[in-house]
């Protein structure tokens with residue numbers, strides 16, 4: 001469903017690449033975690049899938065299509081096939097739950113009757129039945145994230161990308177969200193989730209792709225957040241090779257989610 | 264559905280940015296009024312040129328019933344006098360200065376008069392026999408008017424010889440200068456309008472960046488994302504253009520029609536209806552300027 005072939009992404013010539021020669025395939029219907037320290041390139045990976053940015057070299061395939069070859073007027077069609085969820089929910093504050101989800105259908109021209117039928121169904125899937133008329137500020141963080149997930153999947157995308165969707169939530173609420181994502185995955189949607197949350201990864205036992213300084217250092221099925229195989233030596237070598245320390249996690253990193261600045 | 268959605272977006276955009284939208288309306292209104300004023304002056308010049316202006320330079324008016332000029336002491340022109348004037352015009356001495364000439368009978372004069380003064384109440388009070396017949400002369404060299412005037416003024420049956428073009432030319436050059444000033448002011452105002460529209464659209468895009476960001480992520484097309492912004496600017500500018508058209512119409516109706524035409528009954532003024540020719544041009548000009556400047560602004564400030 002998603003295939004990276006020797007993908008390198010350089011934002012700034014003077015800094016090491018955000019992604020460095022990444023080759024990776026995620027199959028249809030798979031559930032994969034992207035883990036790694038802050039600045040390791042997780043969000044960059046997701047941005048490349050969305051064609052928010054273009055790879056400096058290498059090729060990104062989504063649903064068999066090389067995204068570099070998609071002309072700009074067909075990018076919307078690519079994005080209709082991909083749902084996205086972020087740490088900060090990004091709901092429209094002046095619209096209620098129903099309207100927030102319906103918005104994603106309105107803007108791609110779905111008819112009123114289809115919207116009326118589909119939205120309640122999706123809200124039920126994410127566990128929000130009966131809360132259609134609440135405003136976002138009347139919801140808990142977990143509920144807001146469920147609305148965001150409902151909006152991301154209401155057009156039935158084949159892929160769901162989640163960038164730290166549980167980053168603002170407590171462990172119990174996070175597990176609830178994971179239940180929703182798992183359910184969506186069970187329905188056949190490919191899910192890729194970038195996360196720092198070790199409890200969740202350990203609990204789910206799904207495929208784990210670990211990035212470090214833009215390099216894939218681990219790709220294991222049914223894995224844990226930290227590998228059982230010692231990789232300390234390997235990462236030390238990588239660090240030495242790049243000649244740089246990990247950038248310390250900083251609040252600015254939060255600003256690097258796809259496209260936030262541009263809007 | 265999508266149309267309803269776009270219309271809703273436009274409505275909320277206009278409401279959210281009300282003060283900016285009002286200023287866009289006013290600036291386009293003022294600038295297009297100046298453009299329209301220049302257009303009106305040109306229409307007025309055309310109106311005053313009448314039937315003969317572009318064809319001839321000099322008119323020899325013949326005596327008619329009411330003529331009081333010294334040359335008309337013998338009453339209206341006789342067919343013999345008219346014939347001898349014509350012969351003189353064809354004689355080599357005169358013919359070397361003129362390209363050709365035409366005779367305008369009283370009836371033809373009345374017809375041309377009616378066309379030119381169609382907007383004026385004066386038409387109803389004039390009859391064909393009040394208007395003089397005339398010879399209309401197209402000069403080889405318009406500067407040689409003096410020769411024609413000297414030759415014909417003293418001829419029996421000639422009331423007066425007029426260099427029509429020279430009379431009007433001075434007035435027209437003043438009016439042309441005025442329309443040039445109007446166009447220059449309009450130019451400056453249009454630059455203001457374009458910049459203001461760009462700023463308004465930029466603010467609008469900024470205040471709705473959440474919505475547009477989500478639209479982008481869920482795969483809304485470029486059209487759906489951009490059209491509300493573009494139409495917002497276009498609608499404001501078109502309202503301004505409509506106000507400008509209305510103002511021009513009002514000027515033609517109340518100032519020219521009701522006031523000036525009473526002060527100067529012997530001048531042909533344009534009718535309010537004629538100013539409406541300018542309206543579509545103003546609407547298209549306003550709309551396309553706004554559309555273009557919004558489009559360019561969005562290219563920079565709204566990623567899609």
Ligand SMILES: Nc1ncnc2c1ncn2[C@@H]1O[C@H](COP(=O)(O)OP(=O)(O)OP(=O)(O)O)[C@@H](O)[C@H]1O
Pocket residue numbers: 011012017018036037038039040041042043044045247253254256257
């Ligand atoms: N738009 C950008 N312009 C320049 N550099 C960028 C940009 N986006 C990301 N980077 C850089 O690329 C590297 C990878 O960033 P990325 O956001 O992919 O990391 P991440 O793994 O998502 O981190 P986090 O866990 O903190 O979200 C970082 O060093 C970052 O500084």
Ligand SMILES: [Mg+2]
Pocket residue numbers: 042043044163256257
């Ligand atoms: Mg990130």
